[in-house]
Amino acid sequence: MGRIDVVLAVLKYAKPDLKLDVKNSFDDRLRLQKYVFIMEKLGLNLGYSFSEYLRGPYSPDLAMDYYSNADIVKDLKTTHELTDKEREVAEKMKIIVDLSPGELEALSYLLLKGWLCDNDALVNVGFYKPHLTTEEIKKAIDVGKRTFGCI
Numbered sequence: 505m506g507r508i509d510v511v512l513a514v515l516k517y518a519k520p521d522l523k524l525d526v527k528n529s530f531d532d533r534l535r536l537q538k539y540v541f542i543m544e545k546l547g548l549n550l551g552y553s554f555s556e557y558l559r560g561p562y563s564p565d566l567a568m569d570y571y572s573n574a575d576i577v578k579d580l581k582t583t584h585e586l587t588d589k590e591r592e593v594a595e596k597m598k599i600i601v602d603l604s605p606g607e608l609e610a611l612s613y614l615l616l617k618g619w620l621c622d623n624d625a626l627v628n629v630g631f632y633k634p635h636l637t638t639e640e641i642k643k644a645i646d647v648g649k650r651t652f653g654c655i
Contacts, residue, residue, distance in 0.1 A: 507550045508569045510590060511540055512582040514548070517594035519601040520580075527574045531605045533567070534559055536577070538608035540566055542600055545615050545652070546593045560612045596651050603647060606636050610644035620645065621654035 515522055524532045541554050541561040554561040570577045586594060603611065610629055614620045619628050629641045 508566075508573055508577070509582050509584040510548065510550060510586075511536075511543065512577065512580045513584040513586050514543060514590055514594040514597055515539060515601065516580040516582065517586060517591065518597035522580060522601060524570075524577050524580070526570045526577050533570070534605050535608055536570055537562055537566060538605075538612040539597070539600065541612050542608075542615065543593055543597065546596055548590060548593050554616075556616060560609045561616050599647055599651060603643070604640065606640040607644045607647070609633065610636050610641045611648050614644060614648055615652075620648045620652060 515524075524536050526533050526536060538560065540550060540552055540563065544550055544552065544554070552563040552566045554563045556562075576582070600608070600611075610633065611620075613629060613633060614625055617628070619625045622628065625645055626638070626641050629636065629644075630638065633641075
């Protein structure tokens with residue numbers, strides 16, 4: 505089992521009024537999958553492994569955790585106290601939690617493939633994810649570069 509308590513605490517810090525109705529909303533499940541993948545990429549070890557799936561990175565273990573804890577996930581109920589590292593990630597997540605599901609899918613896919621800083625990132629994501637708009641991909645690239653930086 506992963507660290508769903510840490511996930512909820514980070515999200516609560518980043519956006520206290522965030523609601524994630526994982527029982528009834530595909531978009532909320534997608535958003536949570538992408539949030540956790542991005543938190544892992546920001547350096548938190550949350551205990552979830554991800555593989556490439558139709559809509560980007562996906563963790564079956566995370567899905568099991570949020571389905572079995574759907575009521576606490578919905579309102580981000582947790583008593584976990586953030587460590588300094590977790591708080592640092594939560595600060596960076598403040599911009600991430602406001603992304604649309606499409607923008608989150610684009611950003612997580614860019615990170616999964618290692619394309620965030622490539623000159624042809626827009627073209628590559630557009631090719632493999634034709635259902636995403638150019639605007640969604642551009643916003644994901646912009647937020648990703650501001651959050652992760654490029655070497």
